[in-house]
Amino acid sequence: GAVVSQHPSRVICKSGTSVKIECRSLDFQATTMFWYRQFPKQSLMLMATSNEGSKATYEQGVEKDKFLINHASLTLSTLTVTSAHPEDSSFYICSAERPGIGYGYTFGSGTRLTVV
Amino acid sequence: AQSVTQLGSHVSVSEGALVLLRCNYSSSVPPYLFWYVQYPNQGLQLLLKYTSAATLVKGINGFEAEFKKSETSFHLTKPSAHMSDAAEYFCAVSDDGATNKLIFGTGTLLAVQP
Numbered sequence: 081g082a083v084v085s086q087h088p089s090r091v092i093c094k095s096g097t098s099v100k101i102e103c104r105s106l107d108f109q110a111t112t113m114f115w116y117r118q119f120p121k122q123s124l125m126l127m128a129t130s131n132e133g134s135k136a137t138y139e140q141g142v143e144k145d146k147f148l149i150n151h152a153s154l155t156l157s158t159l160t161v162t163s164a165h166p167e168d169s170s171f172y173i174c175s176a177e178r179p180g181i182g183y184g185y186t187f188g189s190g191t192r193l194t195v196v
Numbered sequence: 197a198q199s200v201t202q203l204g205s206h207v208s209v210s211e212g213a214l215v216l217l218r219c220n221y222s223s224s225v226p227p228y229l230f231w232y233v234q235y236p237n238q239g240l241q242l243l244l245k246y247t248s249a250a251t252l253v254k255g256i257n258g259f260e261a262e263f264k265k266s267e268t269s270f271h272l273t274k275p276s277a278h279m280s281d282a283a284e285y286f287c288a289v290s291d292d293g294a295t296n297k298l299i300f301g302t303g304t305l306l307a308v309q310p
Contacts, residue, residue, distance in 0.1 A: 123300045173239050183228050187239035
């Protein structure tokens, strides 16, 4: 149990276009999901906390208008990278919090974004 | 704010040898502590977590970690390394604010030599 599906696993897009990444909790409802960014050989940096039915909470330094987060249902959160540029190329990972389990996070398998 | 330090960005052991990955946290209040493993181009898998119960925590794949408050440490160990243990390992600590965020260390890449 406790599976989080992240799609797509890899995406290549042209500079200036937008890319949407989906994060789904398959067998539980997640009121809270998290989006991380990971640079090569570095740690995970939290970008934002996504709460179902409300606006996401962004970490300091993360551009809200560039990284649009929508958590429209208890099983789906999306991250849209708008007007992507090469510097946005990175590995993006989501995690979903399982209710009733203290700090019970399940991570998605990540999305490798390459902007050319 | 909470922080976590992982000493050694790269650790290399021989197959069958002891694995020791170090993690120290900064907090005056015992936090929740976690160890995750990441294989290339994949997400994170929870190995184990400390939530103020037993100080010696046993996880999956033969790993365990001991919470030592006096040393503010939560080192990860495994008695005998296997080739399949080669991966990136992250220590994480719960945020000490009013949120349920995790703060991750910089990671340790474990190599296992045959």
